[in-house]
Amino acid sequence: MKETHILVALVEDKPGVMQRVSGLFRKRNFNIDSITVGHSEKPGVSRMTLTVTGDHAVLEQVMKQLNKVIEVLKVIELDKKSSVQRELALVKIRTKNETARSEVVSYVNIFRGRIVDVSKESLVVEITGDSSKIEAFVNLVTTFGVIELARTGVTAMSRGTGK
Amino acid sequence: MLMKGANAIVEALRREGVEVIFGIPGGASIPFYDVLYDADIRHILTRHEQVAAHAADGYARASGKVGVCSATSGPGATNLTTGILNAFMDSSPMVALTGQVPTPLIGKDAFQEADTIGITMPITKHNFQLRRVEEIPVVFKKAFKIARTGRPGPVLVDMPKDVQEKEADVEFPKDVAIQGYKPTLKGNLKQVKKAADMLVAAERPIIFAGGGVIIANASQELARLAETLGAPVVTSLMGKGAFPEDHPLALGVIGMHGRKAANYAINDADVILAIGVRFSDRSTGNVECFAPEAKIIHVDIDPAEIGKNVRVDLPIVGDAKYVLKDLLRMLKIKARQENEWTRKISEYRREFQPKMDYDDFPLKPQRVVKEIMEVLGENDIVTTEVGQCQMWAEHFLSRTKARTFITSGGLGTMGFGFPAALGAKVARPESNVVDIAGDGSFLMVCQDLATSVKEDIPVVVAIFDNHYLGMVRQWQELFFDKRYSAVKLGRVDFVALAEAFRARGVKVKRPGEVAPAVKEAFEAGVTTVIDIVVNPVENIFPMVPPGKCLKDMVEGV
Numbered sequence: 001m002k003e004t005h006i007l008v009a010l011v012e013d014k015p016g017v018m019q020r021v022s023g024l025f026r027k028r029n030f031n032i033d034s035i036t037v038g039h040s041e042k043p044g045v046s047r048m049t050l051t052v053t054g055d056h057a058v059l060e061q062v063m064k065q066l067n068k069v070i071e072v073l074k075v076i077e078l079d080k081k082s083s084v085q086r087e088l089a090l091v092k093i094r095t096k097n098e099t100a101r102s103e104v105v106s107y108v109n110i111f112r113g114r115i116v117d118v119s120k121e122s123l124v125v126e127i128t129g130d131s132s133k134i135e136a137f138v139n140l141v142t143t144f145g146v147i148e149l150a151r152t153g154v155t156a157m158s159r160g161t162g163k
Numbered sequence: 164m165l166m167k168g169a170n171a172i173v174e175a176l177r178r179e180g181v182e183v184i185f186g187i188p189g190g191a192s193i194p195f196y197d198v199l200y201d202a203d204i205r206h207i208l209t210r211h212e213q214v215a216a217h218a219a220d221g222y223a224r225a226s227g228k229v230g231v232c233s234a235t236s237g238p239g240a241t242n243l244t245t246g247i248l249n250a251f252m253d254s255s256p257m258v259a260l261t262g263q264v265p266t267p268l269i270g271k272d273a274f275q276e277a278d279t280i281g282i283t284m285p286i287t288k289h290n291f292q293l294r295r296v297e298e299i300p301v302v303f304k305k306a307f308k309i310a311r312t313g314r315p316g317p318v319l320v321d322m323p324k325d326v327q328e329k330e331a332d333v334e335f336p337k338d339v340a341i342q343g344y345k346p347t348l349k350g351n352l353k354q355v356k357k358a359a360d361m362l363v364a365a366e367r368p369i370i371f372a373g374g375g376v377i378i379a380n381a382s383q384e385l386a387r388l389a390e391t392l393g394a395p396v397v398t399s400l401m402g403k404g405a406f407p408e409d410h411p412l413a414l415g416v417i418g419m420h421g422r423k424a425a426n427y428a429i430n431d432a433d434v435i436l437a438i439g440v441r442f443s444d445r446s447t448g449n450v451e452c453f454a455p456e457a458k459i460i461h462v463d464i465d466p467a468e469i470g471k472n473v474r475v476d477l478p479i480v481g482d483a484k485y486v487l488k489d490l491l492r493m494l495k496i497k498a499r500q501e502n503e504w505t506r507k508i509s510e511y512r513r514e515f516q517p518k519m520d521y522d523d524f525p526l527k528p529q530r531v532v533k534e535i536m537e538v539l540g541e542n543d544i545v546t547t548e549v550g551q552c553q554m555w556a557e558h559f560l561s562r563t564k565a566r567t568f569i570t571s572g573g574l575g576t577m578g579f580g581f582p583a584a585l586g587a588k589v590a591r592p593e594s595n596v597v598d599i600a601g602d603g604s605f606l607m608v609c610q611d612l613a614t615s616v617k618e619d620i621p622v623v624v625a626i627f628d629n630h631y632l633g634m635v636r637q638w639q640e641l642f643f644d645k646r647y648s649a650v651k652l653g654r655v656d657f658v659a660l661a662e663a664f665r666a667r668g669v670k671v672k673r674p675g676e677v678a679p680a681v682k683e684a685f686e687a688g689v690t691t692v693i694d695i696v697v698n699p700v701e702n703i704f705p706m707v708p709p710g711k712c713l714k715d716m717v718e719g720v
């Protein structure tokens with residue numbers, strides 16, 4: 001059964017690692033929906049979050065192939081229920097007039113977003129949440145006109161004390 | 164120790180026990196070659212970098228040691244790539260050294276710059292670019308360790324020219340830890356026990372052995388296991404020689420041009436012990452109908468191979484030798500008696516003996532293989548090119564020892580056999596080495612006759628000369644309405660070609676002439692090209708047509 005899986009890969013913070021990982025996905029014809037990377041709690045170790053679509057066999061191959069990359073230290077799959085997933089989006093929305101502007105502002109409040117830039121005819125909104133929340137927000141505001149959209153891709157972490 | 168980068172590189176190679184490097188120098192590797200000039204490492208100058216890489220690969224497969232090749236930046240590095248990928252596909256331990264433009268020029272499209280790291284990322288087990296002189300010892304230690312251990316493969320070290328030239332204080336460590344790299348050698352004992360139980364309980368067990376058995380030097384353990392279980396052994400193309408093919412339990416290679424007995428037996432099996440194989444499509448035929456009744460135990464050192472191509476009932480991650488040893492310990496049975504299955508196996512062996520004793524003129528390739536076999540010693544080494552020639556060897560030639568059959572299995576690289584023969588001969592000078600060649604394949608690398616003569620590496624090139632890209636011609640005949648598109652090679656005077664390089668050239672046309680020609684060539688002390696004129700339109704059969712099951716092997720289409 002095809003499903004979206006969230007994988008976390010801890011990798012050595014070295015040049016070329018990102019290319020090794022993304023190249024692997026292309027070479028093996030794996031479907032990757034998003035990939036994010038940044039520092040982890042450990043110096044020298046970066047944390048990648050990958051969302052991958054495929055059935056169980058594909059997931060297993062992805063994890064095994066990732067593990068073969070020398071700089072990959074550890075790969076785990078996060079259970080979607082017992083983990084938190086967050087994505088950040090910046091959305092530049094056209095606000096032609098006062099009514100449009102106040103409507104958008106009210107949506108931003110409902111979605112607990114933040115307005116981070118204002119100009120005469122547009123707003124830049126910052127919104128965080130899981131991917132479906134961001135999609136719902138973007139869908140709502142398309143009627144006003146989305147000038148630009150920047151999504152970071154998912155980052156995730158398990159709930160509770162354990163790693 | 165204060166030394167230049169190039170000195171540190173050569174010192175690191177020396178410490179790894181490198182005896183020989185195949186390569187071609189160039190602007191970006193001159194400092195390295197300057198140090199090699201005084202070193203007691205043999206450098207074999209090839210005439211093309213692809214040959215250097217294949218020769219290093221052949222050397223590695225014949226010896227079990229890491230093969231080393233070297234090229235300059237840019238075109239030198241790109242010329243190596245076919246050979247690097249070839250080694251990668253067949254899990255051959257190799258370290259490839261490439262020159263690179265000086266660090267400040269990287270990214271500026273400098274003269275002879277190539278993004279060698281980027282280009283070789285998907286075709287190496289790992290690659291490194293040297294940044295500082297101080298890191299040279301550690302990088303080389305890691306490179307050789309990664310190339311040689313676990314599932315072996317090629318590792319490339321890119322060496323910017325300024326790093327070769329700069330001086331720094333370096334220290335050579337005895338060993339290095341590689342954080343994210345820990346191959347599993349010992350199989351999980353619970354799983355091994357289960358495997359033992361499954362094999363003992365099986366009615367129709369079979370062992371499917373691959374290149375992993377050869378890499379792990381586990382032939383003895385394999386033979387003991389087969390004999391204890393009374394289980395027949397089939398191999399992949401890469402596993403040829405892992406088990407003596409003249410053994411009563413040996414059925415030969417499975418797959419598209421494998422032996423009928425082997426394909427039928429694996430199709431009948433109820434338990435398969437697959438060890439050091441990766442279930443390539445050329446081995447399994449259509450996977451949907453591969454061994455339909457069998458439970459599969461898959462042993463491999465690379466966990467990613469398990470479950471990749473076929474469903475596996477019992478996975479065991481580990482080195483073939485370790486796992487076979489544990490398995491032997493756990494099998495608490497005496498050697499099995501003759502039974503219905505072993506009788507069936509003997510019957511298959513008898514019924515499907517490949518026919519080779521043709522007296523036809525023009526010569527049949529089957530007959531040529533038979534005559535070559537007559538003069539081959541068990542420690543002599545056969546390499547192959549790619550095409551029908553390779554399949555004649557796969558199917559008809561029989562080998563009894565590991566590391567005596569060297570072929571391009573995964574990549575199917577024309578032009579592999581002759582360079583690999585040179586490498587094998589360098590590794591094992593006491594063995595005769597013969598390349599079973601096609602005319603098309605040999606022409607891709609024939610310039611290196613110069614290397615073999617100049618460097619005194621005498622090998623035999625036995626060309627199955629059909630004036631065609633024969634394998635492609637066969638597929639066009641069988642599956643494309645005999646529309647022979649771009650396959651006619653025409654005649655080449657291979658005798659004159661060989662002589663132009665000061666090698667020997669011999670032409671052979673009739674049955675009975677091949678064996679003496681090969682024997683003479685073994686004794687000649689110089690590379691001999693034997694132009695064996697064979698029937699140009701002979702097809703290699705039996706065959707599992709593409710997309711069909713192993714049991715649907717046919718004698719003709």
Ligand SMILES: Cc1ncc(C[n+]2csc(CCOP(=O)(O)OP(=O)(O)O)c2C)c(N)n1
Pocket residue numbers: 548549550551552553575576577578600601602603604605627629631632633634635
């Ligand atoms: C480098 C490379 N190019 C193309 C092919 C495709 N190919 C496979 S077999 C073959 C014909 C080989 O001809 P030859 O060496 O004369 O051997 P024959 O089949 O005639 O015995 C070709 C072109 C290949 N395997 N390798």
Ligand SMILES: [Mg+2]
Pocket residue numbers: 550601602603627628629630631632633
């Ligand atoms: Mg030919």
